[in-house]
Amino acid sequence: MxxxxxxxxxxxxxxxxxxxxxxxxxxxxxxxxxxxxxxxxxxxxxxxxxxxxxxxxxxxxxxxxxxxxxxxxxxxxxxxxxxxxxxxxxxxxxxxxxxxxxxxxxTEYAELSAELVPVNSSGARRGKHTLALDNLGNVEHSVDVRAADPDDKLTFTGRPKVPVLRPGTTTFVKLRARPRKYFWRGADRTWPFTVTVLSELTDPVDLDATFRQRPMLPRRTFLIFSLLIMLLMVLAVLLSTLLRAAPKTMAGPSPSIPLTSTSASSSASPSSTVSATSSAPSITPAAPTPTAAGVGGQGASAVRLVPATTTRLTISGTAYPGVSGPQLFSYVVPSGRTYRLTGLELANPGGDRGSVRVSLGNTQLAAYDLATTRQVSRELAGSVTAGGGQVITMAVTCANTDRPCTPTTTITAQQAS
CATH class of the missing domain: 2.60.40.10 (Immunoglobulins)
Known part of the structure; x- marks a missing residue:
């Protein structure tokens, strides 16, 4: 070697x-x-x-x-x-x-740093604090956290009860200060207390803090309660007014149809009048042909116009991208009503991309490409009628990548008499 x-x-x-x-x-x-x-x-x-x-x-x-x-x-x-x-x-x-x-x-080296956040807390039932413990040494050890107030007005709880501090880490202890007695009204009460951190390897660490106890009823409780009462009264009056309002109709009175003919000449004999009456056939009332108001003639009675009731049916919704298949939004015709659909308007305010298809039951009314459409109107050809219980559907396929699609379809309809 x-x-x-x-x-x-x-x-x-x-x-x-x-x-x-x-x-x-x-x-x-x-x-x-x-x-x-x-x-x-x-x-x-x-x-x-x-x-x-x-x-x-x-x-x-x-x-x-x-x-x-x-x-x-x-x-x-x-x-x-x-x-x-x-x-x-x-x-x-x-x-x-x-x-x-x-x-x-x-050899072992222990050094401890402690900080209480926040130092001052407030509340009616409890105050919340967080104790941050930093182990700056090179050995793991446990500590004992204690809290006390000089007037003995508070109780304290901490989680965890016996924290274990690992070298180079920060351990958090949730500390709660609760008053022994509550009060409903009055000025806030301030209770100072001290948090002590005890360790076998380091000197004790003392931290001063304060809990401000508030009354159970806030000062503005009565003002808020009065405002709520006033709001409820206003809502009650509005609701009562809406319920008492009588429904109005735009249709005029039903026209009357004469059942007998008037004699063409005042010089006709009673016998001829009776003969004409007896030989006249039975007349079944039919839908009258409206005439202008104030225009009359022999053998005809004046009929009032029945104005058409125009209704706008709006279908809107929020369709999300990435959904397989179209997303459906619908309007159900109320029971007992019948609408004649006359026009259709599509609004695309967000400049979305995708497609929209409007259908009445299984009948397609219109189809649009959102990428080329911002706002378009069209009249519905023919007689399209929607009765009570029928569903008008807007099927939306959203092709956006960063936001939902928000198209709106407005249908112009006339309520059938």
Whole structure:
């Protein structure tokens, strides 16, 4: 073997933030001048310094290598034992390199930081605080959190009850301060208290805080209650007015149809009148042909116009992209009503992309491409009638990528008499 190495002290103890040293005796057992390089292996190599890092030795010459262990003061290096090894590599005889093993022990170092957020809390039933505990040391340990007020007006609870602090981490404790007695009205009451953090490894940490107790009934409760009563009264009056309003009809009175003919000449004899009456056929009333108001004639009676009732049926909805198949939005014709559909209008205010299809039952009324349509109107050809219980459907296929589609279909209809 070309080199010999002896670790004079195999076990070393060092405090965080300080230094500890040990020495290795290196001897050239070869017959030629050789160069040796020294390195530390293991977890301790990051905070260990080797002096010198290399040495040239004559045959039978010796050199002492110093190892300096300097663990930082903090949570970066935990307390405990760290095995290490010193490797001595020969340039002339690489296969003859040697390794000496040792053990360095890092002692415990505890440092605790505590902060209470918020410092001042308020409430009628409880105050909420969060205690942040920072373990700045290199050892895990538990603490005891206690809180007390000088007047004994409060009770305290904390979660977790016994927090365990790990090195380099922050532990949060939920602290609740509750008054022993509540009050309904009056001025706020302020209760100071102190939070104490106890640990076997560190000195106690005291934090001052305040809980401001509020009354159970806020000061504006009666004002809000009065406003609610007034609002309810206004709603009741409006609802009563709407319910009492009589429905109005735009249709005129039913026209009367004469059942007998008037004699063409006032000089006709009674016998001829009776004969004409007896020989006249029975007349079945039919839908009269309206005439202009104020126009009359022999053998005809005046008939009032029945104005058409125009209704706008609106179908709108929000269709979402990425949905398989069209999304349906519908209008159901109320029972007992019949509409004649005359026109259709599509509005695309958002400039959406996709398609819209409007149908009455299984009959398609219109189809549009949203990408080329912002607002379009059209008349419905023919006589399209929707009776009570029938469904007018707007089927929307949304092709947007970043937002829903919001088309609106408005149908112009006349209520059939």
């Amino acid at each position: 070309g080199v010999g190495a002896v670790l004079r002290v195999a076990a070393v103890t060092v405090d965080p933030g300080s230094d500890a040293r040990c020495h290795v005796l290196i001897r050239n057992n070869g017959a030629v001048v050789d160069q040796f390089r020294f390195a530390v292996l293991g977890e301790a190599r990051d905070w260990t310094v080797v002096k010198p890092e290399r040495a040239n030795l004559m045959p039978a010459q010796e050199v002492t290598v110093e190892l300096t262990f300097s663990p930082p003061r903090g949570h970066e290096v935990l307390a405990g034992e760290y095995p290490f090894a010193v490797q001595v590599a020969s340039r002339e005889d690489p296969g003859g390199s040697v390794v000496q093993e040792g053990l360095v022990t890092v």
